[in-house]
Amino acid sequence: MLEELLALGHSGAEYDAWVIKIGDGDQFGSGFVEVNPNSKIPALLDTETDQRVFESGSILLYLAEKFGALLPTDIAGRTETLNWLFWQMGSAPYLGGGFGHFYAYAPEKWQYPIDRFAMEAKRQLDVLDRQLADKAFIAGEDYTIADIAIWSWYGQLVLGRLYSAAEFLDVESYTNVMRWAKEIDARPAVQRGRMVNRISGDPHLQLRERHDARDFDAQTQDKIAV
Ligand SMILES: N[C@@H](CCC(=O)N[C@@H](CS)C(=O)NCC(=O)O)C(=O)O
Numbered sequence: 001m002l003e004e005l006l007a008l009g010h011s012g013a014e015y016d017a018w019v020i021k022i023g024d025g026d027q028f029g030s031g032f033v034e035v036n037p038n039s040k041i042p043a044l045l046d047t048e049t050d051q052r053v054f055e056s057g058s059i060l061l062y063l064a065e066k067f068g069a070l071l072p073t074d075i076a077g078r079t080e081t082l083n084w085l086f087w088q089m090g091s092a093p094y095l096g097g098g099f100g101h102f103y104a105y106a107p108e109k110w111q112y113p114i115d116r117f118a119m120e121a122k123r124q125l126d127v128l129d130r131q132l133a134d135k136a137f138i139a140g141e142d143y144t145i146a147d148i149a150i151w152s153w154y155g156q157l158v159l160g161r162l163y164s165a166a167e168f169l170d171v172e173s174y175t176n177v178m179r180w181a182k183e184i185d186a187r188p189a190v191q192r193g194r195m196v197n198r199i200s201g202d203p204h205l206q207l208r209e210r211h212d213a214r215d216f217d218a219q220t221q222d223k224i225a226v
Contacts, residue, residue, distance in 0.1 A: 001063050001070070001148055003189035003196075006213065010067045012048075017210040019197045056152075057089045060145040070145050081139040084131075084146035092153045094120045104163040118169060121157075125174045128154055132176035136183075147184060155181035192216055 005013035020026040020041050027039040036043035036054035044053040044062070053062045061082075064071035072078050099117035102110060128150065131138060138146045153162070158174060158181045160166040172178060184190055195207040195216065203221035210219075 001060055001145065001193075003193040004148070004187075005063060005067050005069055007189040008067075008069055010069065013063070013067060014213070015210070017196050019199055019208055021199070055089070057085050057149060060085065060149055064145050070143065070148070072139070072142065072144065077140060077142075081144045081146045084138045085149050088146070088149040088153070091124050095124065095153055095157065099165070100163050103165055103168070121165075122169055125154065125158070125169070125171065125177055129174040129176045132180050137180065143184075147180075151181060151184045151190075155184055159185060195220070 002013050002015045002017075020032060022041060026032060027036075027041060032043065033039060035045050035052045038054060040054070042054075042056055042059060044059050045051075046053065046062075046066075051062075053059045061071070063069075071081055094117060098113070099121045102113040102117055106113075128138070135141065137143050138150055154177065156162050157169070158166065158171040158177050160171075166172075195205050196210045197208065198206045199208055200206070204223075206221040207215055207219060208221065209215075
């Protein structure tokens with residue numbers, strides 16, 4: 001979202017991004033808890049106003065309203081965008097905490113929860129596929145915060161980057177979701193955003209901390225690692 005705002009010319013969206021290693025428990029540190037009492041990433045502190053913002057949907061809405069971008073201003077367009085933003089907030093836990101947990105992380109491969117949450121993940125992909133059948137983006141012809149929220153989970157899933165589950169869920173059959181996911185993946189702001197706070201994988205795509213737009217060229221792991 002911040003990279004998209006910068007790409008749109010909103011220089012006030014210039015930001016610092018720090019890694020919170022949830023495996024190490026950084027989210028329970030007092031500094032982080034002051035910004036998000038729920039101890040989950042992501043969280044934002046607007047240093048201009050000292051406003052704390054937590055929950056990804058609230059962060060997206062806050063930034064959209066602060067900068068007047070990526071959220072339609074007419075009541076119909078705004079409502080449809082928020083419909084899908086809230087859809088993501090309610091649905092993604094079934095994908096991550098439900099399907100992802102039992103398919104990839106649980107200590108044993110229990111058939112019942114895997115089947116139950118795989119069925120739900122596929123149902124959700126079908127909902128998105130039908131929505132995208134006659135629209136460029138989730139809420140209509142414009143790219144909005146709903147696309148940003150939904151792509152970050154469902155786009156990553158169909159592009160084969162989540163749980164190695166693309167084949168298992170037959171993601172290729174959701175052709176409209178695939179088309180939409182690939183189009184968003186090609187956005188320069190998305191490519192930059194995916195590098196921010198990345199701490200594994202290809203070193204030249206890892207920008208562990210981001211403090212300046214020039215960091216994408218100068219501060220990736222391949223450049224700073226000795
Ligand atoms: N509803 C929250 C979900 C945030 C969330 O679950 N974050 C996970 C990472 S994807 C987390 O911080 N987990 C750390 C923990 O549970 O201790 C949002 O959309 O911001």
